[in-house]
Amino acid sequence: MRKRWMTSGLTGVLLLLVALTFLPGHSQAQGEAVPPATIEAAGAETEMTAPVAEAAPAEEAAPAPPTIDSGDTAWLLTSSALVLAMTVPGLALFYGGMVRRKNVLSTMMYSFIALCLISIQWVLWGYSLAFGPDVSKIIGNLSYIGLSGVGQEPFGTVPHLAFMVFQLVFAVITLALITGAFAERMKFSAYIVVGLLWSTFVYDPLAHWVWGGGWLMSLGALDFAGGTVVHISSGVSALVCAVVLGKRIGHGKEHMPPHNLPLVLIGAGLLWFGWFGFNAGSALAANGLAASAFVATNTAAAAAALAWMFTEWAYRGKPTLLGAASGAVAGLVAITPAAGFVGPVSSILIGIGAGVFCYFAVFLKGKLGYDDSLDVFAVHGIGGTWGAIATGLFANPAVNPAGKGLFFGNPGQLVTQIIAVGATWVLAIVGTYIILKVVDAIVGLRATEEAERTGLDLSQHNESGYVL
Amino acid sequence: MRKRWMTSGLTGVLLLLVALTFLPGHSQAQGEAVPPATIEAAGAETEMTAPVAEAAPAEEAAPAPPTIDSGDTAWLLTSSALVLAMTVPGLALFYGGMVRRKNVLSTMMYSFIALCLISIQWVLWGYSLAFGPDVSKIIGNLSYIGLSGVGQEPFGTVPHLAFMVFQLVFAVITLALITGAFAERMKFSAYIVVGLLWSTFVYDPLAHWVWGGGWLMSLGALDFAGGTVVHISSGVSALVCAVVLGKRIGHGKEHMPPHNLPLVLIGAGLLWFGWFGFNAGSALAANGLAASAFVATNTAAAAAALAWMFTEWAYRGKPTLLGAASGAVAGLVAITPAAGFVGPVSSILIGIGAGVFCYFAVFLKGKLGYDDSLDVFAVHGIGGTWGAIATGLFANPAVNPAGKGLFFGNPGQLVTQIIAVGATWVLAIVGTYIILKVVDAIVGLRATEEAERTGLDLSQHNESGYVL
Amino acid sequence: MRKRWMTSGLTGVLLLLVALTFLPGHSQAQGEAVPPATIEAAGAETEMTAPVAEAAPAEEAAPAPPTIDSGDTAWLLTSSALVLAMTVPGLALFYGGMVRRKNVLSTMMYSFIALCLISIQWVLWGYSLAFGPDVSKIIGNLSYIGLSGVGQEPFGTVPHLAFMVFQLVFAVITLALITGAFAERMKFSAYIVVGLLWSTFVYDPLAHWVWGGGWLMSLGALDFAGGTVVHISSGVSALVCAVVLGKRIGHGKEHMPPHNLPLVLIGAGLLWFGWFGFNAGSALAANGLAASAFVATNTAAAAAALAWMFTEWAYRGKPTLLGAASGAVAGLVAITPAAGFVGPVSSILIGIGAGVFCYFAVFLKGKLGYDDSLDVFAVHGIGGTWGAIATGLFANPAVNPAGKGLFFGNPGQLVTQIIAVGATWVLAIVGTYIILKVVDAIVGLRATEEAERTGLDLSQHNESGYVL
Amino acid sequence: MKKIEAIIKPFKLDEVKEALTEIGIQGMTVSEVKGFGRQKGHTETYRGSEYTIEFVPKIKIEVVVTNALADRAIQAIVSKAKTGTIGDGKLFVTDLTQTIRIRTGESGDAAL
Amino acid sequence: MKKIEAIIKPFKLDEVKEALTEIGIQGMTVSEVKGFGRQKGHTETYRGSEYTIEFVPKIKIEVVVTNALADRAIQAIVSKAKTGTIGDGKLFVTDLTQTIRIRTGESGDAAL
Amino acid sequence: MKKIEAIIKPFKLDEVKEALTEIGIQGMTVSEVKGFGRQKGHTETYRGSEYTIEFVPKIKIEVVVTNALADRAIQAIVSKAKTGTIGDGKLFVTDLTQTIRIRTGESGDAAL
Numbered sequence A, B, C: 001m002r003k004r005w006m007t008s009g010l011t012g013v014l015l016l017l018v019a020l021t022f023l024p025g026h027s028q029a030q031g032e033a034v035p036p037a038t039i040e041a042a043g044a045e046t047e048m049t050a051p052v053a054e055a056a057p058a059e060e061a062a063p064a065p066p067t068i069d070s071g072d073t074a075w076l077l078t079s080s081a082l083v084l085a086m087t088v089p090g091l092a093l094f095y096g097g098m099v100r101r102k103n104v105l106s107t108m109m110y111s112f113i114a115l116c117l118i119s120i121q122w123v124l125w126g127y128s129l130a131f132g133p134d135v136s137k138i139i140g141n142l143s144y145i146g147l148s149g150v151g152q153e154p155f156g157t158v159p160h161l162a163f164m165v166f167q168l169v170f171a172v173i174t175l176a177l178i179t180g181a182f183a184e185r186m187k188f189s190a191y192i193v194v195g196l197l198w199s200t201f202v203y204d205p206l207a208h209w210v211w212g213g214g215w216l217m218s219l220g221a222l223d224f225a226g227g228t229v230v231h232i233s234s235g236v237s238a239l240v241c242a243v244v245l246g247k248r249i250g251h252g253k254e255h256m257p258p259h260n261l262p263l264v265l266i267g268a269g270l271l272w273f274g275w276f277g278f279n280a281g282s283a284l285a286a287n288g289l290a291a292s293a294f295v296a297t298n299t300a301a302a303a304a305a306l307a308w309m310f311t312e313w314a315y316r317g318k319p320t321l322l323g324a325a326s327g328a329v330a331g332l333v334a335i336t337p338a339a340g341f342v343g344p345v346s347s348i349l350i351g352i353g354a355g356v357f358c359y360f361a362v363f364l365k366g367k368l369g370y371d372d373s374l375d376v377f378a379v380h381g382i383g384g385t386w387g388a389i390a391t392g393l394f395a396n397p398a399v400n401p402a403g404k405g406l407f408f409g410n411p412g413q414l415v416t417q418i419i420a421v422g423a424t425w426v427l428a429i430v431g432t433y434i435i436l437k438v439v440d441a442i443v444g445l446r447a448t449e450e451a452e453r454t455g456l457d458l459s460q461h462n463e464s465g466y467v468l
Numbered sequence D, E, F: 001m002k003k004i005e006a007i008i009k010p011f012k013l014d015e016v017k018e019a020l021t022e023i024g025i026q027g028m029t030v031s032e033v034k035g036f037g038r039q040k041g042h043t044e045t046y047r048g049s050e051y052t053i054e055f056v057p058k059i060k061i062e063v064v065v066t067n068a069l070a071d072r073a074i075q076a077i078v079s080k081a082k083t084g085t086i087g088d089g090k091l092f093v094t095d096l097t098q099t100i101r102i103r104t105g106e107s108g109d110a111a112l
């Protein structure tokens, strides 16, 4: 039965794709065929959609046709690879090491499949929804479906496809981040459906709002590399997941220590490493701004790791590796929206805030009693919110003329940031809640009690992590 | 005895190298001294040997002296580092996690030593055989021995040494890939000899045929990043190894599950990450074509992972992490020859084909009864063959004017591809078979039964993987 | 008590930072505001401080204002990320896998905290001491404190901040390397203090001497990427630590095998991978010299791995994975000072020397009886010394006109190299000894006997590496 | 002096331990074992081949008790370890001839 | 009721298990142990230092059988675990005073 | 024939092993166990939550000896495993009814 259903499903998909390949309008041939006028339009649009476009000082004045810069392209391709490595193996390890041994594979699988699913979703329709020509400041239209019209032509100073794939890896990791909230209990089949829906109905619109020409972009909200789009959205959605799915069996009674902390450290290290692509790559060029974002990223991560560690040392008597690593991630989260707008000393302050606030958010979880397995909300939700607000405080026009925060004389920016944060929270809560309820009704979200006790590795995947 | 022999061997090698350093003709000094005429010749040759050379539209028209482009060089150096990381730690982990605990180190050692051995072989003579000035379309001559004449001068838009080292890491991984077939049973000393011979007598000529100005290149065979040279050659040679060495003790009777799947996932992740260097780096420039190859690579990997996973789900009732990871690798293999010639939708189809075909190839192995320990043939042999043929089907001149496949009106390309595939199969089978038989006669290929039972880690290396 | 102390400490630091952010002189605003004259001065200084500056043939002749090259910037940012990955996760794994299970986290933590601490120290004062305007050829002045005046403006062909962060990751790894000597027994709190003092009073001056315009630079000592600054300094300091701290309990009596060799191999692989950034990045440009350094790096690593392996095979009867991996690291160490000055064949010889000398240095340790837990002195101290001297032998002006060694007719270079080596040894021994004695007196260096027996993971961090 | 060995389901360990301490037992020794029995194992699939693993993870508790306490201890273990489903495990009792506390050299009941 | 403990070579486990089930034994408990004995261990080398590991990996099988079955069980184990080379292992038999199936509370022969 | 089981502190294994070989005992079997007793465990902290782990890692030595050697063996173990601090462990002795060397089929004292 299932077999027949799957086979025919696959066949259908295949036929569709074959059609897509040969439909004249959808062939990538377009890439080359784009007339100069269209290219210039694309160029102009770049200036509009690229996160740092506002930084370009002479955008109106220079009507020279856009050309590809090999250095900028090298950096953007490198950055895309780095961001991919954040999800797999980075996040897969960070999360996989933190669960119990019996769930290591299922937890890693969530990240791995996020990469696979969204890589296809983004190419087929996600990019079009997020970055396709704007419809009412809400969503992109469908003209880029199957990457029709997205080719090797310049988009700013890089090939359009390079910009597309850089955005793709952001969409991937955002979904993967959420999985830490429901690790050790969500059914794999439900996850696939939830993932596709969430990315399409929450991530894609949000990316459009902030980066793709939507209303938050028009409002002037600053988000250099994804504080709202990636971190608040995933962190808040994670909280919704934790609440809707309920606690793991034994939560609060049984001891559930991380089964493999060295894996967690490899993961944290790869996240830090890849985050340079995430933040410094968001300059979309290999220039001074990229270097500045690079430095802010590193500095904030270090400061936050130390802040978490010392806070824990003061409150619990011992500094821990997991604490330091969690702090580093919190700092990376918080600096994400600010990376291209603040100097190194501000980034230390943002980092310290992240380390302290996120530590107490984890602490509070214990009091509030929901079971966000791997603290996605405390780290990404709270860290992202702090970062988005801090951007409104610390943005320094000497670093980037496009951003001027409260401390540099522009209180309006803080208000804009708060609006952006609020909008993201609302979209994430409402969108995620509806999706979960629908999928729960149709497929069921949670693994059975027996499956959960045995562990999801065996019950969902017929595999064991280790034979040692 | 052995000690004395080794010591004097080492001394001999040392003296030779010292001689090589100071022989005027072999000093790298040449690099700087090359007269303009020679440089132009080298430039022209670039156009001939570089995989994508045909893409250059105006090669005859532009007699400007070649210069180094910093962006292209940055990308090629980055790509070389990425491809190196595919072998160590990437493949070492992918393979090392899949064997039994008692063989983890010996399996990793195969990859690590492939890197060390071939790094020296390539510098001393391998590069010269593969990319030295052509002799009868069969092999390079010896004029680049010890990298004599290979220096910092431009080769296309990158330093010649950068092109050399990019090719080096390809030679490394090709040998390392084969080791999955005889893991858990080949003697380490035999492996060293087999590795050196195989690389010299199979890989180097083949690289010359396809990329270095040999007969397959003249014929117009398309292989963007190594479908024939790397994957078919290693996959088919792996099959020969599996058959010649025979089965592992207990094969088919004992359960031999992977001992550490998280390591396998780290490995798969690093392979995916590094493959961007492999494929997009093969554009030899940071341009639109590189971006296009990057996107095709990612898309095919994702599609193949899903295809394998759903196929297994349909046939076995559960999706597995090892299946999804294997599918991703199969997709990466299949897109390799096509990466710079096809658009994103075609790459989805190529990926789906790879996932399904390779899954069934693994399945068939069970029926045919040979023991290819880690399925190198099923994944690289079959995946590579499918990719080479698919290139002849899907190559789209709008993506790259150098390639036009059957579906775009050029059936001749398919025939050329089939010839290239056939030639590679023949060279790999014959060459590998002869080498194995010779080494078996002289050194013996297999570890003793007791060594195999104890595990190769202890018996070959006096080490244990873990003390947990 | 401790809690209150810590809280008020944190508050103090915070206030200081806030002050730093808004002090006009320290704002990064400067970056943009630098008048052209200053920029040119910075440019000139670049030529002076950049390791390869001497290679620029026409430095006086070309008064064109410096501009940022996107390709060079892309490569330097990529290289910085690569070098960061050498410490975390690279070195953390290399060292973490080699200790006993009960100390895996504390050992990894040393590396992780080196990254966090020095990332802040360097931004606040370290960079200024090392690369700030020179004071008496001994130390930089404090004008770059808090990165005041270090911004997006060009420094050579890259943004000044990119150069700064590239140097930062070198300072990080140097401290992290030392930790292998006292792993499994130094108190975590003592380590933090020692680390900060060591980096400030040993590393920063030494970097200034060799790269920042100090007396060794004036003398013409060659150190392309850190043979003296990074490897001799860490290796010799490691020896001092091993002697001052004394042996681990049970050393020489109990068997202390590496608990997880696959982690060691991942670490070694990431070190190799990252070392391309370390050495080829030190060209500060994506050019022929970078390619040449890249090739020398790879070749020496491979040669040294084989040399160590064959030496061990001859003397102990079996080749080991740990031996091959250690050899590769020894080769990478030895080629570091020479990477931009020698051709590929010389780098084979340097690699072979490294493999053999470091093997015997480890061997000697056994005889001399000090307990350098992870052989930092044998690998980095001896390997670095050999590399610095070898640079004086093999430096080939055809590779880089800035370096001419004994074998190319310049015996004076060898003398200079020996002076540089000697000065580094002296600074490292004296500085480290004083720091250790001071910290021992105030905080105490060693964990208690019970803490050491239980393992530092539990006793210092309340954590266990694995629950398998 | 009796030695009670019980093979139980791993997630029951905490409950059993508490029940034993409640009746005054101050020590026990625990190890991880694999059990084969009526409870069927599970299937694992690797690259399309299926294997059945017949061994199930279990915990073995060894507790030495005075004759006086033996019955209550057995009772405590059996009642807490029971779920009523296949695979709950077994309990075996042996006589000991001697017991020593290494720290003090005490023997017999005093050693526990 | 007897408890048979056998220390055997790890790769013999499957054969022994089959032989036991063939004679009608439905359960057993297995654990990983390290043995020291006449069979010499192996040498390990780390960075040039050599160490001899004297402990060899072994499998311990514990199977409780009725007195009636004991001899056949012993016979089955000894014949299947034997390779004839040093290190084949030992077999020890103890008397049990009580046996309980936790799931049902059955005791004695019915508990097996 | 007696079976001595001793639960000891892990770092004492080597000394105990040597003491036993000195008095002529040629074999033993060792396994890793977790002990619960008077010795308190340790605290672990993960992301700010603290847990107390009550089980302490121990080594179990099982050695079968002839009745003649039993007392000296017990003496050797107790004296070498003792540190005098809490958690040194216990030693238990059981009677065996049968012993076989699998390689040869020898039984009784000859099997050891």
Ligand SMILES: Nc1ncnc2c1ncn2[C@@H]1O[C@H](COP(=O)(O)OP(=O)(O)O)[C@@H](O)[C@H]1O
Pocket: D007, D034, D035, D036, D037, D038, D039, D040, D056, D058, D085, D086, D087, D088, D089, D090, E026, E027, E028, E029, E030, E062, E063, E064, E065, E101, E102, E103, E112
């Ligand atoms: N004869 C036996 N000897 C030793 N251990 C046994 C024996 N029979 C069962 N066991 C142990 O008890 C566990 C549970 O037995 P099983 O037959 O699965 O269920 P139940 O005890 O509910 O009948 C087994 O996994 C095994 O560890």
Ligand SMILES: Nc1ncnc2c1ncn2[C@@H]1O[C@H](COP(=O)(O)OP(=O)(O)O)[C@@H](O)[C@H]1O
Pocket: E007, E034, E035, E036, E037, E038, E039, E056, E058, E085, E086, E087, E088, E089, E090, F026, F027, F028, F029, F030, F062, F063, F064, F065, F101, F102, F103, F112
């Ligand atoms: N006296 C003993 N008490 C407990 N276990 C023993 C004893 N002697 C041997 N063993 C176990 O039996 C295993 C095999 O013993 P060994 O002397 O190596 O070979 P063989 O049994 O062939 O004589 C040992 O590894 C150990 O686990």
Ligand SMILES: Nc1ncnc2c1ncn2[C@@H]1O[C@H](COP(=O)(O)OP(=O)(O)O)[C@@H](O)[C@H]1O
Pocket: D026, D027, D028, D029, D030, D062, D063, D064, D065, D101, D102, D103, D112, F007, F034, F035, F036, F037, F038, F039, F040, F056, F058, F085, F086, F087, F088, F089, F090
């Ligand atoms: N009644 C018992 N039955 C089985 N094992 C026991 C018993 N009491 C103690 N043990 C074992 O002995 C170890 C040491 O016991 P403990 O009470 O901590 O210290 P001590 O033996 O010094 O009094 C425990 O960790 C446990 O493994």
